[in-house]
Amino acid sequence: MLTNPLHGLTLPELRKRTSMKWRTHPADVLPLWVAEMDVMLAEPIHRALSDALAVGDTGYPAGTELAEAIGAFAQDRWGWAGLNVGRTAIVPDVMMGVVEMLRLVSADGDSVVVNSPVYPPFYSFVEHMNRTVVESPLDGTHRIDLAALEDTFQRVTAGDGRAVYLLCNPHNPTGTVHTRQELTAVAALADRYGVRVVADEIHAPVVLPGADFTPYLSVPGSESALSLMSASKGWNLAGLKAGIAIAGHDAADDLARLPEEVSHGPSHLGIIAHTAAFRDARDWLDALVGGLDANRHLLSDLLAEHLPSVRFVPPQGTYLAWLDCRELHLDGDGEPVERGLVTLSAGPAAAFLDHGRVALSAGPAFGTGGAGHVRLNFATNEDILTEAVQRMGTVWKELGRN
Structure with missing residues (x-):
């Protein structure tokens, strides 16, 4: 090592x-x-960037190499073979990707459910785009309170209300890694109440000994969900902007509506760096x-x-x-x-x-x-x-x- x-x-x-x-x-x-x-x-990331700079490869991002690298990583590390490259899109970074996913599956005034305490930009970004943040607090052990979540889903969807559940997996700031059982229960609740799920999985590579990461899209019932992943946290690449949006089977048409200009947001060098991270580092x-x-x-x-x-x-x-x-x-x-x-x-x-x-x-x-x-x-x-x-x-x- x-x-x-x-x-x-x-x-x-x-x-x-x-x-x-x-x-x-x-x-x-x-x-x-x-x-x-x-x-x-x-070093593999440094080398990939140096090679790109040596030939002046500093143009616009293109291709599916990052999605392919994440897919191979997901299969090797998490046992998930379900990442379909055809249902992915590059985004500027995970949080901007979250914003774009919310635009695809919600409208002004819709509710966005979060598990507080949670990453502060979940509040500021969501409120800035004219959605209403609704808290469903974690329980006393920092885990998802499924009973409280169901109550929240029921309340925000009453009277034909539309809602999205913005899931943080693993959770920031508590470091909770949600189990497959918990996420399966979440998917069942979301399906029951017609709540769309957008999963921020930026910390997925950084799971410590004693826990196992479960991609939300790998659990049954998650077919209508959308996920965001990146190498930003696992390899310290916040300054090299890039991320991937991944659609479940039933969300493919939603992701297909993503405006083309969004794909111009990530840095080409960011795509190169993130690809090298998942593939070679x-x-x-x-x-x-x-x-x-x-x-x-x-x-x-x-x-x-x-x-x-x-x-x-x-x-x-x-x-x-x-x-x-x-x-x-x-x-x-x-x-x-x-x-x-x-x-x-x-x-x-x-x-x-x-x-x-x-x-x-x-x-x-x-x-x-x-x-x-x-x-x-x-x-x-x-x-x-x-x-x-x-x-x-x-x-x-x-x-x-x-």
Whole structure:
């Protein structure tokens, strides 16, 4: 196996980066917020991009190579042979793909059901396109509450109302990996109430030991659903825009209505990079997952030592930790302030940033269930993760009310 990719960069080297993660806050802040990983590019991806640049291959994207690469990956890693390249389309990225899928299967004023707490752009993007976000909160163990979901479906479809269920699989911010049984039950409910399903599966490659990823389109009853996938999170390619929309058998005609101009949105270099990731950089991903698993255990130990009052359910997937900080009794548990896609601190996140110089994502931005919580990105090296939690522990000792 390759060397753990999270061990390759020091803090001074990381501070040379100009991305959002490293430029939003001052240089004395340890940024463990936005979903960027502290890794170098996987060598097969670097080589594919270098080869393209060497021949000036910087035009418009075309072809089905990315869909074919994801299909082969899905069969090898998830045992899913059902990805039909003829029912796919390239999209600019997963979130813009979600928007385009919602445009295909819903109209102004329709309801979009989400499982809160959930990725903040689910709220902002959906509301911007004149749909109504309706929350169906996760249960107390961070899993889909099927009874609550059925109640929500029944309510939003009453009187011939139309609705879409925007599924996050694996779930952000909790790191929950939904089981085949759970997803099959979801599909049955969606069919019963005539709810269309759009699945954001951007974190699918990043499932940690002990859990198995199930593509939503692989479960019975999902034939009318649409899925979005990408190499963005698994291989740290957010700056190389690309994604794939995949239609279930009965959603093929919907996807066929996708405007041609949408396919011009992804970067050609992004398509090349994402294809190389799924096809040629699997060993790198395996090494990364091993490193993330080690960091998941390290984080548990660090929290037990420095912040024992924090409640933490170790994630099954992603590299995001959802920390319940309510027992720390830190001041300033207010509403978050949004600037574009960046949500500034509120509640315990404000205390950790202002007094500990650690940047985390503020819980209230994730909707109902987010108050008093923070999201921590542990895709970094052990030294940075250790120092960050130590700083957070110091803040609690200085400011917390026992």
